[in-house]
Amino acid sequence: MLNFVTTNPGKVREATEYLDDDVQQFDFDYPEVQADDLRTVAAKGARAAYRAADGPVIVDDAGLFIDAFDGFPGPYSSYVEDTVGVERVWRMTEPEDDRGAAFKTVIAYCDGEGFEATPDPGGIDREDRRGQDLSADDRGTATTDEQVHDGSAAQSSETVPVKLFEGRVNGEIVAPRGEGGFGFDPIFEHDGTTFAEMSTEQKNAISHRGRALAKFAEWYGER
Numbered sequence: 768m769l770n771f772v773t774t775n776p777g778k779v780r781e782a783t784e785y786l787d788d789d790v791q792q793f794d795f796d797y798p799e800v801q802a803d804d805l806r807t808v809a810a811k812g813a814r815a816a817y818r819a820a821d822g823p824v825i826v827d828d829a830g831l832f833i834d835a836f837d838g839f840p841g842p843y844s845s846y847v848e849d850t851v852g853v854e855r856v857w858r859m860t861e862p863e864d865d866r867g868a869a870f871k872t873v874i875a876y877c878d879g880e881g882f883e884a885t886p887d888p889g890g891i892d893r894e895d896r897r898g899q900d901l902s903a904d905d906r907g908t909a910t911t912d913e914q915v916h917d918g919s920a921a922q923s924s925e926t927v928p929v930k931l932f933e934g935r936v937n938g939e940i941v942a943p944r945g946e947g948g949f950g951f952d953p954i955f956e957h958d959g960t961t962f963a964e965m966s967t968e969q970k971n972a973i974s975h976r977g978r979a980l981a982k983f984a985e986w987y988g989e990r
């Protein structure tokens with residue numbers, strides 16, 4: 768059984784669509800390092816959670832990146848949701864602001880074993896890459912903490928390898944609409960519909976998490 772390490776049941780709800788009954792929530796608040804990069808947070812979290820769960824784990828670190836705020840709140844999205852709140856983030860945008868934003872997620876898998884650092888098993892697709900500053904080496908590869916920082920892909924015997932899967936979706940910040948989803952879903956619009964107005968299936972079909980989960984599920988199925 769795969770442990771989805773999160774305090775957020777909304778994430779698990781979305782994951783079960785891809786992983787069926789093979790996934791369960793492991794409610795463990797892993798120590799989130801303060802880092803500007805989701806990959807660093809996810810990789811370190813997966814390693815810590817693996818030690819706590821003593822079994823295969825995935826950690827999902829995600830965030831909302833608002834163009835007008837130079838990517839803020841990004842990796843700090845959870846904190847900003849709890850403090851500022853979703854409604855006020857919408858109100859902080861000025862009428863003349865660029866409305867562009869993106870949700871991004873990084874899923875980190877760890878089972879204490881090594882992986883073959885294949886070129887692109889869980890890689891990001893062309894659309895995901897738009898506007899991203901990810902090097903080719905960052906895609907679906909086994910990484911150690913150090914390698915997350917320097918972007919290299921080879922394994923090290925010194926730390927437990929973690930495999931990363933990334934997803935991104937572009938959209939616009941709008942006034943809150945919809946009752947579904949969680950977090951910033953009510954103010955994130957994609958093709959005229961906010962994520963909070965979509966069913967879980969509709970959101971998964973296009974979302975950052977859905978894209979990362981699809982890549983992970985394919986790789987995990989083969990594993």
Ligand code: ITT
Nearest residue numbers: 773774775827828829830844845848949950951952
């Ligand atoms: P865990 O760390 O326990 O998994 P969390 O909700 O704190 O739960 P993150 O640290 O990854 O998760 O923070 C992600 C935040 O980004 C989340 O709290 C939301 O505010 C926002 N977010 C991420 N994915 C989202 C989504 O699909 N829809 C809406 N908001 C999302």
